[in-house]
Amino acid sequence: xxxxxxxxxxxxxxxxxxxxxxxxxxxxxxxxxxxxxxxxxxxxxxxxxxxxxxxxxxxxxxxxxxxxxxxxxxxxxxxxxxxxxxxxxxxxxxxxxxxxxxxxxxxxxxxxxxxxxxxxxxxxxxxxxxxxxxxxxxxxxxxxxxxxxxxxxxxxxxxxxxxxxxxxxxxxxxxxxxxxxxxxxxxxxxxxxxxxxxxxxxxxxxxxxxxxxxxxxxxxxxxxxxxxxxxxxxxxxxxxxxxx
Amino acid sequence: xxxxxxxxxxxxxxxxxxxxxxxxxxxxxxxxxxxxxxxxxxxxxxxxxxx
Numbered sequence: 288x289x290x291x292x293x294x295x296x297x298x299x300x301x302x303x304x305x306x307x308x309x310x311x312x313x314x315x316x317x318x319x320x321x322x323x324x325x326x327x328x329x330x331x332x333x334x335x336x337x338x339x340x341x342x343x344x345x346x347x348x349x350x351x352x353x354x355x356x357x358x359x360x361x362x363x364x365x366x367x368x369x370x371x372x373x374x375x376x377x378x379x380x381x382x383x384x385x386x387x388x389x390x391x392x393x394x395x396x397x398x399x400x401x402x403x404x405x406x407x408x409x410x411x412x413x414x415x416x417x418x419x420x421x422x423x424x425x426x427x428x429x430x431x432x433x434x435x436x437x438x439x440x441x442x443x444x445x446x447x448x449x450x451x452x453x454x455x456x457x458x459x460x461x462x463x464x465x466x467x468x469x470x471x472x473x474x475x476x477x478x479x480x481x482x483x484x485x486x487x488x489x490x491x492x493x494x495x496x497x498x499x500x501x502x503x504x505x506x507x508x509x510x511x512x513x514x515x516x517x518x519x520x521x522x523x524x525x526x527x528x529x530x531x
Numbered sequence: 532x533x534x535x536x537x538x539x540x541x542x543x544x545x546x547x548x549x550x551x552x553x554x555x556x557x558x559x560x561x562x563x564x565x566x567x568x569x570x571x572x573x574x575x576x577x578x579x580x581x582x
Contacts, residue, residue: 336539343552394548506563511569
């Protein structure tokens with residue numbers, strides 16, 4: 288499967304087929320999630336209506352972390368096999384993951400103010416998420432810091448791999464340290480601890496937003512592949528003109 | 532309607548979360564789609580086979 292998709296031409300062909308149906312499915316899931324999240328689910332007995340922030344905050348946080356894991360895996364593939372598609376996938380994921388890390392921090396602050404009485408605390412979960420955002424920004428900066436894209440690929444891949452160490456810290460910070468941020472409610476040893484009325488919109492938003500992430504990454508990869516082909520064509524034309 | 536918008540007194544915190552998240556998602560999706568479309572058009576213009 289990986290070998291099949293690692294061919295840029297096959298990837299482009301498959302991507303063209305997948306984008307439209309996946310976009311429709313993602314939009315439907317998100318619309319259903321918004322309906323249940325804003326209209327059909329009850330307020331929490333302690334948090335009141337601020338629980339509705341969870342339906343966008345949690346998917347954004349998952350995407351920021353899982354996006355980074357996927358980016359780190361691409362970094363590893365690029366370092367080991369030097370496959371250009373891994374570099375393109377890494378570059379495509381970085382801005383999308385950075386946006387979701389930023390949204391996680393902003394929506395978390397908007398929940399924290401009414402619930403904790405503070406926009407920000409130097410809590411282990413919040414701080415590790417901020418560090419994750421910094422890693423995303425650093426990968427983007429390093430990938431684009433050189434005259435040619437190829438020169439920035441290896442340093443960016445190495446940095447993406449180094450940053451992977453922060454992902455388990457983000458996930459387990461609430462268990463390892465005494466934090467203000469609540470512990471995990473979905474992925475925990477004792478099973479899901481959320482009422483089904485609130486779990487439904489959360490799962491719908493998680494599914495819809497994860498699909499959305501995949502679609503945007505595919506679109507960005509399509510754009511970058513086409514841009515690289517254009518650049519290669521320009522170089523070939525210039526070489527031909529120079530030789531003539 | 533106003534009860535819905537007030538969100539139990541937390542509307543000022545809840546609505547910005549949804550507006551920022553959905554706004555950010557629309558922005559990155561549209562910009563990525565436009566970039567892919569423009570690159571594909573340029574590639575076609577240069578006479579290369581798509582895909």
